[in-house]
Amino acid sequence: MSRKITIEPVTRVEGHGKVTIHIDHEGKVTQTRLHIVEFRGFERFVQGRPYWEAPVLVQRLCGICPVSHHLAAAKALDVIVGAGTGDGLTPTGEKMRRLMHYGQFFQSHVLHFFHLVSPDLLFGVDGDPAIRNIIGVAMKHKDLAVQGVMMRKFGQEVIKVTAGKKIHGTGAIPGGINKNLSIEERDFLLKGDDPLNAEKMVEWAQGALDFFKGYHKANKDFIDNFSRFPSSSMSLVREDGALDIYHGLLRAVDADGKKILNDIDCQDYLKYVGEEVKNWSYMKFPYLLALGETNGWYRVGPLARLNTCDFIPSPLAQKEFEIFKAYTNGKPNDMCMHYHWARLIETLHAAEMIRELLNDSDLQGDDLVTKGTKQKEGVGLLEAPRGTLFHHYRINDDDQIEMANLIVSTTNNNIPMNNAVNYVATREMTGNHEITEGMMNAVEVAIRAYDPCLSCATHAMGKMPLEIKLYDENDNLISKKFK
Amino acid sequence: MSKLVVATTSLAGCFGCHMSLLDIDERILDLIELVEFNKSPINDIKTFTKQCDIGLIEGGCCNSENIHVLKDFRKNCKILVSLGECAIMGGLPALRNGIPIEECLAEAYLDGPTVKGNIHKILPNDKELPMLLDKVYPCHEVVKIDYYLPGCPPRADLIWDVLVALVTGDEMKLPYEVVKFD
Numbered sequence: 287m288s289r290k291i292t293i294e295p296v297t298r299v300e301g302h303g304k305v306t307i308h309i310d311h312e313g314k315v316t317q318t319r320l321h322i323v324e325f326r327g328f329e330r331f332v333q334g335r336p337y338w339e340a341p342v343l344v345q346r347l348c349g350i351c352p353v354s355h356h357l358a359a360a361k362a363l364d365v366i367v368g369a370g371t372g373d374g375l376t377p378t379g380e381k382m383r384r385l386m387h388y389g390q391f392f393q394s395h396v397l398h399f400f401h402l403v404s405p406d407l408l409f410g411v412d413g414d415p416a417i418r419n420i421i422g423v424a425m426k427h428k429d430l431a432v433q434g435v436m437m438r439k440f441g442q443e444v445i446k447v448t449a450g451k452k453i454h455g456t457g458a459i460p461g462g463i464n465k466n467l468s469i470e471e472r473d474f475l476l477k478g479d480d481p482l483n484a485e486k487m488v489e490w491a492q493g494a495l496d497f498f499k500g501y502h503k504a505n506k507d508f509i510d511n512f513s514r515f516p517s518s519s520m521s522l523v524r525e526d527g528a529l530d531i532y533h534g535l536l537r538a539v540d541a542d543g544k545k546i547l548n549d550i551d552c553q554d555y556l557k558y559v560g561e562e563v564k565n566w567s568y569m570k571f572p573y574l575l576a577l578g579e580t581n582g583w584y585r586v587g588p589l590a591r592l593n594t595c596d597f598i599p600s601p602l603a604q605k606e607f608e609i610f611k612a613y614t615n616g617k618p619n620d621m622c623m624h625y626h627w628a629r630l631i632e633t634l635h636a637a638e639m640i641r642e643l644l645n646d647s648d649l650q651g652d653d654l655v656t657k658g659t660k661q662k663e664g665v666g667l668l669e670a671p672r673g674t675l676f677h678h679y680r681i682n683d684d685d686q687i688e689m690a691n692l693i694v695s696t697t698n699n700n701i702p703m704n705n706a707v708n709y710v711a712t713r714e715m716t717g718n719h720e721i722t723e724g725m726m727n728a729v730e731v732a733i734r735a736y737d738p739c740l741s742c743a744t745h746a747m748g749k750m751p752l753e754i755k756l757y758d759e760n761d762n763l764i765s766k767k768f769k
Numbered sequence: 770m771s772k773l774v775v776a777t778t779s780l781a782g783c784f785g786c787h788m789s790l791l792d793i794d795e796r797i798l799d800l801i802e803l804v805e806f807n808k809s810p811i812n813d814i815k816t817f818t819k820q821c822d823i824g825l826i827e828g829g830c831c832n833s834e835n836i837h838v839l840k841d842f843r844k845n846c847k848i849l850v851s852l853g854e855c856a857i858m859g860g861l862p863a864l865r866n867g868i869p870i871e872e873c874l875a876e877a878y879l880d881g882p883t884v885k886g887n888i889h890k891i892l893p894n895d896k897e898l899p900m901l902l903d904k905v906y907p908c909h910e911v912v913k914i915d916y917y918l919p920g921c922p923p924r925a926d927l928i929w930d931v932l933v934a935l936v937t938g939d940e941m942k943l944p945y946e947v948v949k950f951d
């Protein structure tokens with residue numbers, strides 16, 4: 287008798303998903319799938335809207351990384367209003383946007399680490415679910431919880447002074463930005479009362495990283511080998527190969543570090559990237575056209591970025607980057623749980639960049655918007671916290687959006703996440719007919735490493751309780767379990 | 770005094786309303802002194818373990834599963850609050866309400882510039898996927914909703930005030946300026 291196990295929905299991944307595992311009569315895993323069950327239809331219903339609405343509309347795909355959508359849309363519209371493909375903004379325009387983006391990176395990475403991941407590290411993957419959450423952390427490790435809360439708050443304050451509002455702001459407009467940074471706002475972030483200032487954030491980001499490194503040392507086997515498998519990596523990089531989350535060229539390297547996408551211009555993305563559709567998920571499956579649907583998949587996000595870039599342009603994070611690279615002798619890192627490590631290095635980088643930008647007087651400039659000759663079509667790419675984000679718009683003669691195409695970060699990780707589920711399920715389930723709480727959480731831990739924002743991916747968001755269903759060969763339900 | 774029990778969920782929302790709840794920042798530490806969280810995406814409690822006092826609902830209903838979850842919340846919570854514009858009136862996702870759902874699917878999976886390779890015209894239709902509704906429904910069209918908190922998202926201070934008002938039983942003021950979409 288073969289069985290099918292359904293896990294639904296997964297919690298503490300922001301969004302909606304569902305895992306099914308098929309097992310044959312010998313207890314061998316024959317198929318696993320991560321189904322994305324939400325569909326919104328943004329690409330269609332933004333058609334006909336005036337183009338300048340896109341940055342405020344489309345960010346409502348996701349309340350966790352709204353700034354990424356806000357800015358990716360604005361970057362695509364920069365091209366449309368003739369303000370160039372990422373380098374045509376005024377210094378104030380570009381730096382305000384960068385500050386907004388680093389603020390968002392910081393808060394999103396912090397949220398992921400402190401609110402979603404630290405419970406697993408502190409209480410164990412199979413710890414008591416009643417306390418294995420941020421509230422449990424707040425009760426048992428108050429200092430750590432306070433740090434997480436205050437770091438996230440700082441990131442949100444950076445977003446507020448640049449975008450006007452913590453969630454779904456309006457700062458970026460086609461061709462630039464609608465406000466600069468006042469001296470008061472700058473000093474609030476630079477010299478704010480302890481702990482709310484940029485200096486402290488750098489210190490705490492380093493602290494979080496050290497906490498993780500200590501955990502890694504004590505739990506080497508788990509962190510290095512849990513759900514590990516090779517893959518290609520993709521991200522934007524600056525022209526000189528530096529990590530750059532706001533603008534750059536698109537690069538991909540294979541599992542050995544060989545470049546398979548050699549620093550291409552983002553406006554040309556259609557020549558290189560396609561998406562496969564499968565009938566069991568609303569989330570599409572992107573791949574590099576040159577390598578095809580089966581072999582062209584890749585990872586994105588913190589781990590991928592540290593695999594593609596040559597260096598990090600801020601001193602403390604660069605030092606950590608060197609340690610990170612040395613761990614794999616400079617080869618691409620394929621250890622799934624090292625996403626957390628990479629994410630914390632980026633958190634440190636974001637804190638350093640916020641501190642540096644706040645000291646830049648260009649932010650007080652008043653040349654905010656660039657104008658040029660109107661174009662019909664534009665592409666905007668950036669590195670969202672969870673990976674490369676593609677926005678592409680075409681407009682008609684009445685300035686209405688005629689076509690919108692979005693490939694969101696989490697979608698780019700669709701196959702890696704499916705492979706991670708398969709990896710864990712095969713290990714934990716083979717010959718094992720008893721579904722344990724720890725096993726169910728292991729599947730979730732594997733997915734969570736990618737920090738999937740299923741809200742973005744499906745253009746939706748939701749919570750995910752866990753439901754397990756057992757089916758026999760003929761798809762008859764034989765048992766069901768909730769947790 | 771025993772703590773009030775709070776549950777939260779995100780239906781067809783963007784999670785921004787939940788993020789706004791987290792934007793009460795340090796007060797989250799006070800909040801957990803005042804209330805106990807049950808089923809919610811911010812913890813690992815996946816099914817109701819007891820009858821709850823307050824249910825905060827983010828997002829409207831766009832598929833059969835949203836309806837199911839919302840009805841479950843109504844059954845298990847004494848008071849339901851529609852948190853934000855999506856729950857109140859469908860929000861941004863309801864922009865699809867004037868468009869046949871087939872057209873939305875076609876744009877995403879058949880006609881877009883990166884799905885040219887979908888020559889077999891595959892559409893997501895597996896039985897594991899919940900049924901999409903013909904349109905996005907506001908929560909009060911599906912179950913009785915007791916309170917509505919405007920904004921996209923409602924400001925953190927407003928969410929805080931609501932929770933305090935519900936805990937203390939005091940009436941809360943909703944100033945004219947906050948009764949708006951954004």
Ligand code: SF4
Nearest residue numbers: 782783785853854855
């Ligand atoms: S009301 Fe706004 S913030 Fe809340 S879920 Fe809807 S789009 Fe997101």
